[in-house]
Amino acid sequence: MANNVASRLFGGSPLAVLGRLILVSVLVGVILAALGLDPWNILRSVERLLRSIWEMGFDAFWWLWRYFLLGAVIVIPIWLILRLVNAPRGK
16 A cells, blocks of 8 residues: 555656656756756856856857757657557547
8 A cells, every 4th residue: 555655656666766867867967067057056057057148149049949959859759659649548
């Protein structure tokens, strides 16, 4: 009974959920480090990131747009396939 409650609360086995959270945290950390963010001084890092984007002017929009399109080419089809596969079936 306790295991069933924990599985419902965490969305699966607590150990498996913990493993996934660690993996996703490391991946997001790599991405944030690539953006120049520092975990020990996150507010100053975000401010520095926003200031550099502001200083780049309209080049920042092209830069963001390029990466958005690059990611969307992968993310949108996967999302669509998952939505279609997991769609509720009619009775």
